[in-house]
Amino acid sequence: MARVMITGSADGLGLMAARMLADGGHEVTLHARNAARAADARAALPAAAHVVTGDLASLAGMRDVAAQANQLGRYDAVIHNAGVGYREPARIQTRDGLSHVFAINVLAPYLLTALMTRPGRLVYLSSGMHRAGNADVADLQWVGRPWNGSQAYADSKLFDVVLAFAVARYWPDVLSNALEPGWVATRMGGPAAPDDMTQAPVTQVWLAVSDDPAATVSGQYFYHQRPRQFHPAAASHSVQDQLLASCAELTGTELPKEP
Numbered sequence: 461m462a463r464v465m466i467t468g469s470a471d472g473l474g475l476m477a478a479r480m481l482a483d484g485g486h487e488v489t490l491h492a493r494n495a496a497r498a499a500d501a502r503a504a505l506p507a508a509a510h511v512v513t514g515d516l517a518s519l520a521g522m523r524d525v526a527a528q529a530n531q532l533g534r535y536d537a538v539i540h541n542a543g544v545g546y547r548e549p550a551r552i553q554t555r556d557g558l559s560h561v562f563a564i565n566v567l568a569p570y571l572l573t574a575l576m577t578r579p580g581r582l583v584y585l586s587s588g589m590h591r592a593g594n595a596d597v598a599d600l601q602w603v604g605r606p607w608n609g610s611q612a613y614a615d616s617k618l619f620d621v622v623l624a625f626a627v628a629r630y631w632p633d634v635l636s637n638a639l640e641p642g643w644v645a646t647r648m649g650g651p652a653a654p655d656d657m658t659q660a661p662v663t664q665v666w667l668a669v670s671d672d673p674a675a676t677v678s679g680q681y682f683y684h685q686r687p688r689q690f691h692p693a694a695a696s697h698s699v700q701d702q703l704l705a706s707c708a709e710l711t712g713t714e715l716p717k718e719p
């Protein structure tokens with residue numbers, strides 16, 4: 461039995477992964493943006509042991525989620541699943557003055573990783589769209605160029621892979637990997653999404669809890685339990701360090717670098 465927390469698990473792939481884990485006898489902590497969504501999550505998965513709440517669009521919300529999770533004790537695995545912004549039509553600014561897509565998709569997994577008691581495994585949800593991402597950190601908040609929602613999403617999903625690989629490099633005692641679930645018909649994916657919904661939560665669950673030698677690796681990128689080609693920038697130490705430095709500056713919290 462493993463203790464696993466999944467962000468953004470009131471709906472979609474997060475809830476599906478949580479259900480698979482609970483069905484497999486694991487202790488699951490759900491996460492929802494607010495009390496109403498936490499009630500929805502509890503109703504959807506009564507077998508879950510805990511629900512933490514907090515809006516990952518704000519730095520205060522991210523810190524609150526990390527504090528609640530730490531109160532509950534160390535996790536064997538954390539699945540960073542919460543995400544937004546696939547084709548967000550206009551730039552939304554958070555209360556911290558940040559791009560909404562960047563805050564939720566990149567800064568939240570960064571800050572939770574930095575603040576939560578270090579788990580055994582970390583799993584980051586990316587997307588096939590990350591291969592079209594741009595790893596330049598010069599304008600992460602999209603203030604110096606016209607908004608392009610599809611590009612902002614692709615960039616954020618590339619940074620999720622960069623983050624997973626950076627953590628794998630700095631924390632050799634933790635298994636840190638990223639994956640793409642396929643394009644599937646969740647609320648984000650839309651009703652016309654063509655890929656296999658039953659497969660979509662499997663790889664993140666497998667990376668979180670399986671003892672399969674193929675799953676107990678670090679710094680890898682997967683699709684349907686198999687390694688898949690990733691954007692080469694993700695493996696660049698310089699890109700990794702630039703992203704960590706940007707996130708540290710934006711949050712005021714450094715990722716601890718010691719093993």
Ligand SMILES: NC(=O)c1ccc[n+]([C@@H]2O[C@H](COP(=O)([O-])OP(=O)(O)OC[C@H]3O[C@@H](n4cnc5c(N)ncnc54)[C@H](OP(=O)(O)O)[C@@H]3O)[C@@H](O)[C@H]2O)c1
Nearest residue numbers: 468471472473493516517542543587643644646647648649
């Ligand atoms: N679906 C696809 O085809 C696809 C493809 C590639 C990658 N992905 C990735 O898979 C992950 C899950 O996506 P999905 O398809 O399951 O999307 P979804 O159905 O829209 O679910 C997203 C989850 O994230 C939560 N969330 C969003 N913003 C939040 C915030 N500010 N604070 C707290 N929670 C927040 C949502 O909560 P609410 O329900 O309360 O809004 C929901 O539980 C994402 O990282 C996405 O990028 C999905």
